[in-house]
Amino acid sequence: MCTEQCDLQDPLGRSGCVAGIARYSRRRKNAEDIICSDDKARGHALLEEKQLKFHIERYGNIAHLWSSYALHSDGKQVARGINSIQAIKEANGWRVLGIMWQAESATAPLPKEYLP
Numbered sequence: 001m002c003t004e005q006c007d008l009q010d011p012l013g014r015s016g017c018v019a020g021i022a023r024y025s026r027r028r029k030n031a032e033d034i035i036c037s038d039d040k041a042r043g044h045a046l047l048e049e050k051q052l053k054f055h056i057e058r059y060g061n062i063a064h065l066w067s068s069y070a071l072h073s074d075g076k077q078v079a080r081g082i083n084s085i086q087a088i089k090e091a092n093g094w095r096v097l098g099i100m101w102q103a104e105s106a107t108a109p110l111p112k113e114y115l116p
Contacts, residue, residue, distance in 0.1 A: 052115060063089070
């Protein structure tokens, strides 16, 4: 059950949430929606992700990008991690298939090859 009002529907008209996570969305969020919602949640702090280093592996029409990052809030580094981005080349250019990331932790520090 959602902890907040669930105003979401799938294409068949069903609505629902699972463990407080929306299952269906009427529309996709654009970058402005995400920035605005993040600003509200963070009290308007400036949040910036800076790429540290990247590596691309490509075979034919598929590619995998590994990108390490540092996350800054109001100019102060608050986290680091690695982005994993999978893409496929189509007739009109590259299309991102998936994005995953993991923040650095004491048990999973950034490997030296991903540091500048």
